[in-house]
Amino acid sequence: MDRREFLRNGARTLIVAGLGIMSGVFVYRNYTTEETCTFKNMCKDCNSLEKCSLPEGVKYKKLK
Amino acid sequence: MKKSFAFISLLIVFVGMEFVAFSQQQRFPKPEFESGYTQPVTSMPAPRDGMFAILDVMVLIAALSLITWFILKRRSRSGVVAVSIFSILYFGFFREGCVCSVGSLQNVVLALFNPGYHIPLSALAFFVIPLVYTLFFGRTFCAGVCPLGAVQDVFLMRPVTLKKWLQKVLGLIPYIYLGLSVLYAATASDFIICRYDPFVGIFRFNATFFMFAIGAAFLLISIFIARPYCRFFCPYGVILNLVSRVSKNHLTITPSNCIQCKLCESSCPLDAINKPVAVKQMEDKRAATRRFILLSLIIPALMIVGGWTGANFHENLAKVNSKVRLADELLHFDSKTMKESLEIEGFRTSGKPAKELYLEASEIVKQFYYGGWILGAFIGLVIGLALSGLSTYRYREDYTPDKGNCVSCARCLKYCPVEKD
Numbered sequence: 361m362d363r364r365e366f367l368r369n370g371a372r373t374l375i376v377a378g379l380g381i382m383s384g385v386f387v388y389r390n391y392t393t394e395e396t397c398t399f400k401n402m403c404k405d406c407n408s409l410e411k412c413s414l415p416e417g418v419k420y421k422k423l424k
Numbered sequence: 425m426k427k428s429f430a431f432i433s434l435l436i437v438f439v440g441m442e443f444v445a446f447s448q449q450q451r452f453p454k455p456e457f458e459s460g461y462t463q464p465v466t467s468m469p470a471p472r473d474g475m476f477a478i479l480d481v482m483v484l485i486a487a488l489s490l491i492t493w494f495i496l497k498r499r500s501r502s503g504v505v506a507v508s509i510f511s512i513l514y515f516g517f518f519r520e521g522c523v524c525s526v527g528s529l530q531n532v533v534l535a536l537f538n539p540g541y542h543i544p545l546s547a548l549a550f551f552v553i554p555l556v557y558t559l560f561f562g563r564t565f566c567a568g569v570c571p572l573g574a575v576q577d578v579f580l581m582r583p584v585t586l587k588k589w590l591q592k593v594l595g596l597i598p599y600i601y602l603g604l605s606v607l608y609a610a611t612a613s614d615f616i617i618c619r620y621d622p623f624v625g626i627f628r629f630n631a632t633f634f635m636f637a638i639g640a641a642f643l644l645i646s647i648f649i650a651r652p653y654c655r656f657f658c659p660y661g662v663i664l665n666l667v668s669r670v671s672k673n674h675l676t677i678t679p680s681n682c683i684q685c686k687l688c689e690s691s692c693p694l695d696a697i698n699k700p701v702a703v704k705q706m707e708d709k710r711a712a713t714r715r716f717i718l719l720s721l722i723i724p725a726l727m728i729v730g731g732w733t734g735a736n737f738h739e740n741l742a743k744v745n746s747k748v749r750l751a752d753e754l755l756h757f758d759s760k761t762m763k764e765s766l767e768i769e770g771f772r773t774s775g776k777p778a779k780e781l782y783l784e785a786s787e788i789v790k791q792f793y794y795g796g797w798i799l800g801a802f803i804g805l806v807i808g809l810a811l812s813g814l815s816t817y818r819y820r821e822d823y824t825p826d827k828g829n830c831v832s833c834a835r836c837l838k839y840c841p842v843e844k845d
Binding site for chain 1 (some may be wrong): 532535538539540542543545548552556560624644667670672
């Protein structure tokens with residue numbers, strides 16, 4: 361194995377380990393902690409919720 | 425002839441479907457409320473059922489495995505095209521382009537910086553799985569599983585090679601876009617990749633005219649310039665590019681020993697084939713090393729200048745955040761001369777004290793200050809590395825794919841006359 365190949369192998373191992381650890385932490389967190397509502401609608405235009413003056417929006421914000 | 429016919433048919437179908445969608449929107453306008461409330465533009469579809477999310481991940485794995493087999497084992501361009509068409513139909517039109525791996529990057533960043541956010545497991549899978557495949561097999565995901573790349577690829581008819589310097593300059597844009605999208609996702613401000621995705625509105629038939637025009641422009645450019653969005657905008661492509669450089673079993677142009685026939689030399693529409701570099705063409709090693717060290721010393725200077733510039737723009741960058749925008753609007757609101765906006769009205773109805781909003785907004789602006797430094801330093805680093813990279817030469821005997829830029833589209837394979845041993 362030449363030096364370049366050795367470095368590539370090392371980088372690959374590091375990346376796989378990093379992705380594995382990151383995924384593990386996220387999955388663990390999903391099952392062990394409470395989710396805060398602030399980010400729930402991030403993917404559904406949640407920014408509009410903060411500005412919403414519709415009854416549902418106002419009620420949600422009061423409950424929050 | 426057949427290819428032209430297929431292309432024209434595809435173009436008519438795409439454009440035709442969009443016009444149908446537009447006419448429907450005009451026939452059935454959204455309701456107007458008496459309160460003056462305006463309907464927000466839907467930028468994301470409703471979340472999918474749990475079983476569907478699992479199915480999506482399974483389909484992603486199956487498509488990646490199949491296309492990898494087509495590229496590495498069968499060495500078949502037709503197989504890649506078949507998977508591309510499937511991906512456009514399934515991940516594009518059926519799944520409405522969400523969650524896509526490109527956008528999932530923002531979910532991951534949001535989860536990294538905000539422990540309160542629970543990342544959907546399908547989003548995590550869509551981020552991680554293509555990276556793992558790339559790590560072992562090169563960018564087979566880009567080849568035809570990503571609907572954004574696939575839709576541009578099927579439009580490519582008359583590839584034009586761009587000048588090297590232009591490719592280098594335009595190639596810096598994805599890094600800036602990546603930096604901005606990470607900054608906005610980390611501060612929970614916005615998912616800009618999704619908001620400005622040029623193809624997602626086309627897949628959903630609900631694009632605003634502006635986004636439809638941008639998407640159509642990208643597709644038209646794709647006829648001549650291979651994958652303009654992938655090469656000059658895609659932030660996920662930046663990560664795949666870096667990961668692919670250390671890939672274990674990347675596609676090779678020749679299945680055996682290269683005979684230097686040069687047939688493949690100009691076969692790549694992405695200009696991602698490294699040509700042989702003869703020893704005699706190589707520069708004097710000592711001079712090249714000296715220049716490389718000098719250029720490398722510029723990198724810290726560029727990072728500091730970039731960081732300082734980014735930090736100076738932090739207030740402008742922060743205005744994308746809705747809380748900062750509302751606080752700014754409220755601060756400059758004059759009830760005597762100005763009419764109360766819906767945002768301010770909504771805020772007053774909530775009963776939240778203005779002081780609390782200002783405190784929250786100032787905290788976010790502070791985050792943008794540090795984020796601005798990091799973003800600027802990152803851009804400086806990228807420019808510095810691009811400059812120092814120009815001075816490095818690598819000795820090569822054969823025609824090889826540029827592992828970072830090659831999207832494994834398999835076009836070059838049919839040019840190689842060498843048979844497999």
